Amino acid sequence: xxxxxxxxxxxxxxxxxxLNIHPVNAKARRTISSPGDATGLTTLGINIFEVAPxxxxxxxxxxxCEDEAVYVLSGSGTARTGDDTHAIHAxxxxxxPKGGPAHEIQNTGGEPxxxxxxGQRLSExxxxxxDLDKRLFRYAGRSNDLVDVLHISPLDAAD
Numbered sequence: 001x002x003x004x005x006x007x008x009x010x011x012x013x014x015x016x017x018x019l020n021i022h023p024v025n026a027k028a029r030r031t032i033s034s035p036g037d038a039t040g041l042t043t044l045g046i047n048i049f050e051v052a053p054x055x056x057x058x059x060x061x062x063x064x065c066e067d068e069a070v071y072v073l074s075g076s077g078t079a080r081t082g083d084d085t086h087a088i089h090a091x092x093x094x095x096x097p098k099g100g101p102a103h104e105i106q107n108t109g110g111e112p113x114x115x116x117x118x119g120q121r122l123s124e125x126x127x128x129x130x131d132l133d134k135r136l137f138r139y140a141g142r143s144n145d146l147v148d149v150l151h152i153s154p155l156d157a158a159d
């Protein structure tokens with residue numbers, strides 16, 4: 001008997017999916033379905049991304065507070081992590097610790113790239129977009145603030 005904690009392969013394949021375009025990069029287009037949401041997870045995001053050839057899964061970024069991980073289900077692509085670029089294929093796993101190097105994945109193959117993307121869902125986070133010199137401040141219950149890094153003024157300890 002099925003329950004909301006166990007999804008069969010058939011149930012996962014029939015989950016609703018939505019096209020999501022990253023707000024700061026129109027080429028970061030992914031279709032997302034969420035087995036994590038379907039099972040009621042609230043502090044752990046588990047999503048299946050499908051990325052078309054030539055598209056990216058996200059904008060090049062790094063989280064200050066949240067860990068992320070990616071398992072390649074099918075297809076091939078390129079993972080850019082810091083100054084390194086690696087070919088990725090089905091069966092590969094990538095861990096992105098909070099505060100680690102910035103990262104992005106691009107589908108460089110000829111078929112859809114399917115990724116199992118997992119990450120924390122904290123109430124607050126700071127996300128840097130180094131290629132854009134932007135920083136996103138995310139707060140629970142408030143609007144997200146995207147700012148130019150050049151306009152951020154650090155406070156001294158005495159402030």
